[in-house]
Each structure stands twice: as structure tokens, then as C-alpha cells.
Amino acid sequence: MGDSLTESDIVRQVADFASRHVARQAIRDLQRMKHTLSGDDSELTTTWDEICAQVQYEQSFHLTVRQIVSRYVADLQAHERAAIWQQTDAGIAWECGDPKTREVDPVIDDEVIDRITSEYVYLEAGRWSNQRIREFIERSARRD
Numbered sequence: 001m002g003d004s005l006t007e008s009d010i011v012r013q014v015a016d017f018a019s020r021h022v023a024r025q026a027i028r029d030l031q032r033m034k035h036t037l038s039g040d041d042s043e044l045t046t047t048w049d050e051i052c053a054q055v056q057y058e059q060s061f062h063l064t065v066r067q068i069v070s071r072y073v074a075d076l077q078a079h080e081r082a083a084i085w086q087q088t089d090a091g092i093a094w095e096c097g098d099p100k101t102r103e104v105d106p107v108i109d110d111e112v113i114d115r116i117t118s119e120y121v122y123l124e125a126g127r128w129s130n131q132r133i134r135e136f137i138e139r140s141a142r143r144d
Helices: 007-032 047-058 063-075 078-085 089-096 109-127 131-143
Strands: none
Touching: 007 047, 007 063, 007 078, 007 109, 047 063, 047 109, 047 131, 063 109, 078 109
């Protein structure tokens, strides 16, 4: 047998797998959406392109991401939601608390959504690139 995993290793792995899955679903939806804020003359053709450019260049975020992520979080199994939540600051504090006095089901969906959005979707948006995004950022930088 391989290395034994601790309980926290297992929870972290379940959380990471479920978070990546939700992020991929949300990104796929955003790639299909054609709503952009950058204007008719922009190189950006999808909402995902717009978000990537915002994350990489302007550091402003799109509310649509949270709405899409929340749809997929609602579809997660309870143990997946709990595992992701346990990776948040509130989840870590709960885990470190006294088991006799802590809440039985403290999972807060907004914290799960925030974690997936910031740690998975926006992180991926910061790394994602294509010709449209590069051209938009280059053109925007020349204007500044």
C-alpha cells in the first residue's frame, strides 16, 4: 500500500477535486456567453475572455462568475460542499474548535462560492490566454 493519508489530506483532496470540477463547469459556461463590457471594437468575444482580461489587466471582477459558480455549488454532494468549506478560514476555525460546542452543520454556501471563485476560477483566469486576450491587453496598455 502507498502512503497513508490523514483525514485532513482526504478532505483537502475531495475539496480540491470538487472545486476544480465546479470551476471547469463555470468556465465552460462563461466561454459560451457572448456578453462583454469592453465595447464593439474589442478583440474579446466571450464573457470568459472579458473576465480573463479583467483579472490579468484591470483587476476588476465580474458578478456573473459568482452566479454561475453558485449554480454548480448547489449541485455538489453534501460531503463535497463540506470539504470545500473546511478549506476556508471559517472551516479551519470550526475544525480547530471544541467538538463538543461547535455547530453540527456550519457550512455556508457563500464561503464555498467565494473559495471556488477566487482560488480556482479567477486563478485560472489569471493564467488563461489566447490571441484575443493578449491583443486586448496590449491595446489597453497602449492607451494607458
